[in-house]
Amino acid sequence: MLNFIWPIFIICSIIYGILSGNLSQLNNSVFSGAQDALNTTMTLLGSLCLWNGLMSIAEKTKFVETISKIIKPVVQFLFPEMKNNKKITQEISMNMVANILGLGNAATPLGLKAINSMQKENKNKKQLSDSMLTLIVINTASIQLIPTTVIAIRNSLGSSNPTNIIVPVWIATIIAAIVGIIASRIVIKLTKSH
Template identity: 40%
Template sequence: MINYIWFIMIFFGILVGLITGNGEEISKAMIGSVDTTVQFMIGLVGLMCFWCGVMKVAEKSGLTQKLSKLLKPILKVVFKEAAKDEKALGAIVMNITANMLGLGNAATPFGIKAMQEMDRLNKEKGKASNDMALFLVLNAACIQLVPSTIISIRAATGSANPGAIIVPAIIASTIAATAGVVSCKILQKYF
């Protein structure tokens, strides 16, 4: 559906530009944006490689394991059914830990594994359990200790202080995660 929306917007934008006699400006803008996009992506790839390396060092040094040990008791309280199963809880902990450290690529396989494990525990097949819904909310609104993607984008676009986003990101993501958990817990009583 989103592809159709984008196509319609681009098509009508070009059509209006051609009708109003701005075809030359459209061509220049398209060519200029391609060049800018390629330069941006090259800068972003380098920065993402750097952050992935930093996070790999954190993983090898045991930082992610220490963080997961801190999270496990908290998540046992938050998740009802999944907390009783070590495989499900382990995948949830690793997903949230990876997300907190900005390792989105590493978090995805753990997220898929966590959903599979929770689906195995689910009594109503084909319908998301409360734990599955809560996990989805936590996965989307996870607390970001190191928002590496945003830092990389800010650096690639020439920000004077790309790391200035860290404290606001921690505050905003903590509020979002807390609001998400509270909302899920309230709605679980009614649905």
């Protein structure tokens, strides 16, 4: 994707910059962009190390199990056809817990494991099953307890209260997830193969 978007962005900017006579700004932005990348990475570095460290403690304790117990009714509601399949239910819960805790790097492999197990149960291997579709939509909704990256960026830009977006983020994510689930239920109904 970026192999296409990235050069297009730069080429179009240069053409527009030359045509509109913004050449000096164009020159400045080459270096200021690289500098901004460094500044952002530096602040991300501290926060992401800290958070990854804390989360690797969480992963090795019963904290993860506690959360998966809390979300169990949600999983059963979202994946009714998986109710009797303990292994898949477990994989889905782990994927959701990893998302909630912001373990992005752990969440994806767990999610892929879950969808591959679902594919084994899938009757039509060429088409996403209902639960596979739901799993994907939930993973795109990214329910996250602490949005660490964005807090780190706010911190790096000198915000007076970097964490005050946490509850707004929760509300927005939950709304996004509910809409996503409703939309996927509608899509499931409409595309049901007879």
